[in-house]
Amino acid sequence: MLVLGIESSCDETGVALVEAAGPGVPRLLAHGLHSQIQMHQAYGGVVPELASRDHIRRVLPLTEQVLAETGRSLAEVDVVAYTRGPGLAGALLVGAGVACALGAATARPVLGVHHLEGHLLSPFLSADPPQFPFVALLVSGGHTQLMRVDGVGRYELLGETIDDAAGEAFDKSAKLLGLGYPGGPALSRLAQQGDAAAFKLPRPLLHSGDLDFSFAGLKTAVLTQAKKLGGELEARKADLAASTEAAIAEVLVKKSLAALKATGLKRMVVAGGVGANRLLREQLNAACARLGVRVHYPELHLCTDNGAMIAMAAAMRLQDGQAVATRTYAFDVKPRWDLATV
Template sequence: MNLLAIESSCDECSAAVLKDGELKSVVISSQLIHSEYGGVVPELASRAHMELIVPVVEESLKKASFSKEEIDSVAVTYGPGLAGSLIVGISFAKAFAASRGIPVVGVNHMEGHLYSAFLEGDKPEFPFIALVVSGGHSMLIHVKEPYSHELLGQTRDDAAGEAFDKVAKLLGLGYPGGPVIDKLAAEGNPKAFNFPRAFMNGESFEFSFSGIKTSVLYLLKELKYDPENRDDKLVRDICASFQAAVIDVLVAKTIAAAGKFRVKSIAVAGGVAANKGLRTALQAAAQTMGAKAVFPRPLYCTDNAAMIGIAAHFKYLKFGMASDLTLKPIPNLPLSFLN
């Protein structure tokens, strides 16, 4: 199966080509225009997707040395995401499939993140626990077999990536916040400030990250912090202490879930999975319980079409190719709960 995969749910316009589940090419065009607004502007994102989708698909085909005629199925993200952004990818995918008489399948964006650990290298073994931590979601999932998911818990308020972005904004560090906090945290003292770790007691697999962000806000008010005139050591210490609080919660809950369901593999995905501190801490914690934690390379942690392609491959193996030319965007699409 020669598959063209398309991802346009937020501010990355991406296309990938896979042959029998093996990645042949991926092109990701990130829309830089949003950084000056401190977050993604939906109207600008959909307009940019309209300009980018054709050149991005053409480049992915060229990089894979495939012609349009050699593609025999199309997979596209149909949610969750921004309606105006999703509709560009879906419309393109349906038109491409209809004009060539080939099937088009919809893929859940979060299931794309979930299966991104299968793109290359060391892969998780079923059953496994997946920690999906991105800009809009924080989820712990028990993946019993391909496309059999049990959602164990998710965030009650902010997502982990959202907390990184909001704290970076408070500190005046720009958008997105994750990469810059990750870098500064490596040079700071993680014990300088004690930020709250929510829901650490008991068996809950739910998360809450808004309290950490509010604590950072109160600290900055108390210190009369001025982003224009900042003390670099203080910023590094706040970043390190904030990141340590987020990592403590993510690691403790993921390890507890792996222990409860007696799995030997843990897969971490989504933009926050690129975090160096999280990678080191979770790998070490998994090792002490005889499990292994697998992370995609950073390029495949944030939004990309390669992950949509690999999820489509697993979906195809489980359900066959159910083409749907009536596919529509579903901005709040939940994870499939299949047993």
């Protein structure tokens, strides 16, 4: 079974082809990705209308590129999958519309995929795929969640953010420090030059006794500290960046360890853009190694949004009988969509 996956939920256009043969993990044949970062930098963040228009320009050339790389034709594709949500409504509509048009033109069934499920299953694309069950830390954009994953489509929410997500804390703190867009990677790069113990920043809900997160207070503390520094901010910017990154990483690691203890599981998956953070990986790997816990990540280039994770999630759902692709080409999208309802 060949699955063509299309991702267009925000500011990356992704297309990929995955092959599922037999009971094993589906295999990624090729993927293409276009990032809109350069286009949105002038505005300091994603402009939804511009994002949608750029998806229109990119999705078909990327599809042609992926098919050419694999030597396959559109007629050989068995299922066309696309991101149905959550995400920007206009951007989602582009991917859904193209996928359903391709399906209708070739009489192939289509399948809408949950964006976060794509991230959740993205470590199965790696050379060291996990095995069920596991605890998953999803840290993607506006989402920070801990989940127990017993199989494809069998997800139990353990905890989530009650306000800002980890990715938003990175991006908003970076903006306060004047680091530009995208803020998270810029803050992490600057943090490598600073002293993480230079400023005592809060670790919200660290000792709350539950598995929920809150990062809005941390962002406010960064703002307060930046104002206190005044003219000294430029000279201390790296220290403040390092202290901010350390606070976010500590909360994510401690809550993840608490989730492992609560479930008794010995395997963990970290997925989403923040999962590429160097400090988070170092601290989580060290802590889990002491506990005899295996940690799995997607490959670094597949941490951000991409078509490979959408094709993989669709293939795994179809293999497991958790979804049925249809030849109903009328489509809708879900800009807000709770993963627990999938």
